[in-house]
Amino acid sequence: xxxxxxxxxxxxxxxxxxxxxxxxxxxxxxxxxxxxxxxxxxxxxxxxxxxxxxxxxxxxxxxxxxxxxxxxxxxxxxxxxxxxxxxxxxxxxxxxxxxxxxxxxxxxxxxxxxxxxxxxxxxxxxxxxxxxxxxxxxxxxxxxxxxxxxxxxxxxxxxxxxxxxxxxxxxxxxxxxxxxxxxxxx
Numbered sequence: 274x275x276x277x278x279x280x281x282x283x284x285x286x287x288x289x290x291x292x293x294x295x296x297x298x299x300x301x302x303x304x305x306x307x308x309x310x311x312x313x314x315x316x317x318x319x320x321x322x323x324x325x326x327x328x329x330x331x332x333x334x335x336x337x338x339x340x341x342x343x344x345x346x347x348x349x350x351x352x353x354x355x356x357x358x359x360x361x362x363x364x365x366x367x368x369x370x371x372x373x374x375x376x377x378x379x380x381x382x383x384x385x386x387x388x389x390x391x392x393x394x395x396x397x398x399x400x401x402x403x404x405x406x407x408x409x410x411x412x413x414x415x416x417x418x419x420x421x422x423x424x425x426x427x428x429x430x431x432x433x434x435x436x437x438x439x440x441x442x443x444x445x446x447x448x449x450x451x452x453x454x455x456x457x458x459x
Contacts, residue, residue, distance in 0.1 A: 274329050277303055279336030286332065286358045296327045297391060297421060301440035305419065306333060308438060308447075309387070313417055315339055318386035321411065323374040323402075328355030330389050331367055335359075341366045343385075345374045378405045386416045394423035403448050407433055418448040 274296055276284045297305070309315060316338040322331045325344035328351075334342050344367060346352045352371035359367045370377065374390070375398055388406055392399050402420055412418050417435075420428070422444050428434050432452035438445045 274327060275299065276329075276332055276336050278306060279333070279338065281332065281336035281362060284336075284362060286327070286329070286361075296329050298441065298443060301421075301443035301445070302329065302333060304438060304440045305445055306337070308445075309417070309419075310337075312447075313387065313415075315387070319343075319383075319413075321345070321381075321383075321385040321388045323377070323388065323390040323406075324392045325355060325369070326351060326391060328358055328367075328369070330391065331355065332358065332362070332364075334387070334389075335362075335364050335367055339366070339387075341368070343368045343370065343383075345370045345372050345377045347371065347373050375402075375405065378402075378409050378411065381409065381411055383411070384413045384416070385411055386413050388412055388416065388418040389421070390419070391421040394425075400426060400428075403428060403431055403433065403446075407448065407450065412448075412450040414450050416450055418450075420446045420448070422446065 274286045317340045320334045320339045320342040322344045325346040331342045331344040352369050355369045390402050428446040433448040435447040
């Protein structure tokens with residue numbers, strides 16, 4: 274796993290063999306961050322990374338000067354790995370929480386500029402994640418939520434849906450804090 278851009282560009286993080294996460298491919302990460310850099314300002318933003326896995330997406334945001342990143346990962350081994358990687362890279366603005374991401378959504382009282390969620394593609398609750406995040410009010414008014422998912426999910430009918438991008442088997446659906454009807458009134 275490598276960091277593809279920013280101040281940490283080219284730095285490699287070697288995942289432990291016991292990690293069970295499915296890291297987002299470099300190809301998909303590059304596409305995702307190209308889109309984000311054209312839609313929003315990452316520098317100085319607050320980011321929530323749900324279902325963090327190996328922490329690769331969190332590290333990409335940090336590398337691009339996000340003000341802070343909160344990574345939520347239920348697996349203790351994965352959470353410790355993310356903390357260790359951050360320490361090795363000298364990162365001090367990454368908070369790693371070993372917690373259930375779905376429970377965290379309901380308990381969190383902060384707002385974020387960017388929310389990224391990469392749940393297991395087979396997670397039964399995956400289709401409900403956009404509604405859970407948006408109804409909890411975690412996204413800033415001008416924020417963006419990105420949900421990584423497989424080909425079996427289609428969010429195009431969701432009122433807060435912006436667009437979907439596909440990179441190989443990786444799909445990213447983008448959402449805004451306001452429903453389409455709200456956007457038309459502005």
